[in-house]
Amino acid sequence: MSDTLKKPTVGFFVTCLVDIMRPRVGFAAVKLLEQAGCEVEVPRSQSCCGQPAYNNGDEANSLAIAKQIIKAFDQFDYIVVPSGSCAGMFSEHFPRLFRYDLDWLHRAQRMAAKTWELTRFLVEVMRVDSLDSCYPAKCAYHDSCSGLRELGIREQPRQLLSLVKGLSLAELDDRDVCCGFGGTFSVKYPEISTRLVSNKASNLEQTSADALLGGDLGCLLNIAGRLRREGSAAKVFHIAEVLAGMADGPGIAEPEDEA
């Protein structure tokens, strides 16, 4: 391959929740990126985007975590994140953190400009227009707030889902309303969080969809956790799993196959 046709290099930011709770979302995302023609690397120097510190007012630790991420991802053409929330942290909030530090501000702005949420990257940069995955089910898509409002992610995941064979899409009532996750909010204000996620669960029930898909594992763990507790049979997957044809196993919060 000549230099001019060099594959774009993607630094994959796994996100702490995917790393810990559902690694297969990470592998699905990497598969999609490679299929789309990217050279994917996963820097070891990554843990979390820093939102727990940032959204709880801890400026010093937010800055330290941001610096370490910016250093680790400087070298790539793109930084791709399977979460609108963490991608929003990089592209919207890192530059704000460094508004009084010009050197770092420039680096943060450069990082912000190279950061993409997975579905938006696949649609708008890699121009993915075909997939060979199949998921014959009626699915509802949950719009996560940060992705929706900070990054304008709404049509991109739906466009990708329309490429999946057998999949039909249902829309949730109140689809622009928060599921009640909100990071540490979910455990600091559990009763309020529960009310919001219960509303989401009943919106899902009204669609009689077989599965709920979304682009942010935080919301999905929250919704799936509530659905299981309510005894719902609806499956929950990260959109990357369905797009990559890797949704044949157990959904989020379902028992692993004994095989």
Add this chain to the structure above:
Amino acid sequence: MTQAATSAAVFKSKAREALSDPALQQAMDRAKGGFVGARRIAVEDLAEFDSLRDTARDIKDHVLNHLDLYLERYERKTIENGGHVHWAQTAEEACQIVKKICLDADARLVAKGKSMVSEEMELNRVLEEAGIEVAETDLGEYIIQLAGESPSHIIAPAIHKTREQITELFYENHKSHGFSERVTRREAIVNEARAVLRSVFARADVGITGANFLIAESGANVIVTNEGNGDLSSTLPREGEVEGPTEYHVVLLDNGRSAMLAGRYQSMLRCIRCGACLNHCPVYSAVGGHAYGWVYPGPMGSVLTPLMQGFDRSYDLPNACTLNGRCNEVCPVRIPLSDMLRKHRFEQYRRNLNPWLGRRLLSLWAWFARRPRLYQGIVALPVWLMNRFGRGQGVLRRLPGAGGWTGSRDMAVPEKRTFQVQWQAKRDNGK
């Protein structure tokens, strides 16, 4: 409402109470869809809505940046028109000014149009202590005055009441006005209130309203109202007189606003008190306005209350928010409400107001998060443990230390090994 101000500290228990109050939940459920839907229809009919928002923001910013100039011009104009302008630094000062005006006029009955600033001042209490009867004439305000409550919404103060509750309130309170039947239909409820309030307007000695806009150029004040009670409160003559009011007083209250003007929260002063952020806030919709503990609830209240009542008395307000940003999206003057709430959290952290345990846990987590290699080694253990104990079920129904989550939700069980561990293993095998 000094007591109410202190009670901003008990947000959690009030929120819990509200969530298990079936009447409140019913009322909030009915209201929520109505406001959101009506706004959507209105916005769809107004193609230039977003550019109007920009203009509104710019006008507000301009006026705030030249506030001294405009206020003085307004004062001059008002005096030229024969009015009186009073400047009050604190709520208490403003109350004393209004009380003196009322006493000087030998007022026994005051008719009030809806005013959130008067709620902020606790004006009714002060006037009543001076032996003056105060009658709220806005329907919602009238209802909560009968109920002995404070507003739970800045434009729909009785939004937390069901129609059934209002029927009972009217039945109990209107017997003395000659109404002995229970009224249940919306129209009949409004008519009964109108009949009772008509005599208030006729008998009142003083009328008090707020103002949505003051016009510096002319000295006029503008009230946006849909009931007409504001006009009646401010323009009707006293009984026995033929012309309108004989005196016109304007009280300009600061109450902490100058401090906001000078600092990082200036854009909060753009707020026009429209209530859109409340109507679109999922937390407000779930718990209602009283949980917030002071006169301003929802997103705008969570920004304002700490600034006006003190950070130490309102810890929960900036935190009880998922930062979903729906409020920013609907604010007609583009106040970045959720960013301001996050600013509050930084301020709380600087002032060491966070609960001790949460702060320690966060620092511990951050210490590891700043050292990724170490972090990856450490998280492997809880991941393995959770997998070991929950694999068969796919979920954990209980998890030590995570009761906040597992009280109402199952916890998904992670795979046996983290992504990083699996990825490194794959790469090593590939080599």
